[in-house]
Amino acid sequence: TSPRPPLPRRALGQNFLVHGHTVRAIVERSGLRPGETVVEIGVGLGALTRELARVAGRVVGIEVDRRLVEWLAAEGDLPANVEVRHADILEADLPGLAEELGGPLRLFGNLPYNISTQVLFRLWESRRVVRRATLMFQKEVADRLLAAPGGKDYGILTVLLGLSCRLARLMELPPEAFRPRPKVRSTVLDIDFRDPPFQVRHPDRLRRLVRAAFQKRRKTLRNALAGIDGIPGDRLERCLAACGLDPGQRPETVPPEGYLCLCEAMAAL
Numbered sequence: 173t174s175p176r177p178p179l180p181r182r183a184l185g186q187n188f189l190v191h192g193h194t195v196r197a198i199v200e201r202s203g204l205r206p207g208e209t210v211v212e213i214g215v216g217l218g219a220l221t222r223e224l225a226r227v228a229g230r231v232v233g234i235e236v237d238r239r240l241v242e243w244l245a246a247e248g249d250l251p252a253n254v255e256v257r258h259a260d261i262l263e264a265d266l267p268g269l270a271e272e273l274g275g276p277l278r279l280f281g282n283l284p285y286n287i288s289t290q291v292l293f294r295l296w297e298s299r300r301v302v303r304r305a306t307l308m309f310q311k312e313v314a315d316r317l318l319a320a321p322g323g324k325d326y327g328i329l330t331v332l333l334g335l336s337c338r339l340a341r342l343m344e345l346p347p348e349a350f351r352p353r354p355k356v357r358s359t360v361l362d363i364d365f366r367d368p369p370f371q372v373r374h375p376d377r378l379r380r381l382v383r384a385a386f387q388k389r390r391k392t393l394r395n396a397l398a399g400i401d402g403i404p405g406d407r408l409e410r411c412l413a414a415c416g417l418d419p420g421q422r423p424e425t426v427p428p429e430g431y432l433c434l435c436e437a438m439a440a441l
């Protein structure tokens with residue numbers, strides 16, 4: 173008998189996707205075209221990998237858990253068009269990978285809960301080399317990404333992704349699609365960077381601005397942004413007024429395009 177597959181490691185936040193019907197539905201709804209090259213974040217036991225390989229021309233899996241990489245090589249019986257690399261997606265050279273694979277990346281992945289926001293920040297920073305991503309999150313993470321201004325779920329990533337990509341909820345996944353079963357439901361999101369709603373010309377400044385605002389999300393804009401980038405208070409107020417923003421409103425009530433306008437106004441000073 174062949175060795176049993178490695179058990180999920182809690183420290184890596186692993187919940188392996190195992191449900192065949194669910195895996196097929198994800199690939200069908202993802203818009204993956206036959207022959208495309210795909211990068212999978214977190215290969216797990218290879219359930220999604222095998223389904224991707226039926227449609228894609230090539231699948232490159234990025235897996236941080238060496239036990240899984242070795243088991244997949246020895247016992248995984250993966251299709252010939254699949255290559256699994258031992259690497260950490262948070263440290264991977266995404267521009268280099270895109271160059272190697274011949275263009276902006278098409279990503280898939282069942283993201284561990286404990287790194288999902290870090291991965292999203294990496295994708296936002298690398299959005300010029302990421303075409304589209306179909307990713308699974310815990311439902312509460314997906315809800316935050318899709319949140320409207322004004323609520324507690326609205327945050328930094330909601331703003332950055334809202335300006336830079338088109339987000340759509342593809343499907344909900346029940347706990348029984350995974351091993352071990354998580355306590356919460358999961359959501360599959362389509363994150364499409366190909367036709368961004370807005371052009372972000374000053375990404376570093378924008379990220380700094382939004383982060384500063386949301387670190388003091390219950391304060392007024394005037395107080396939350398006081399002293400940012402060394403801008404005097406009277407000039408900051410002129411920038412706010414030019415964007416139709418009230419210095420007394422709270423950061424969590426400003427829509428993504430309001431932050432973009434403010435960023436542009438501050439950059440023009």
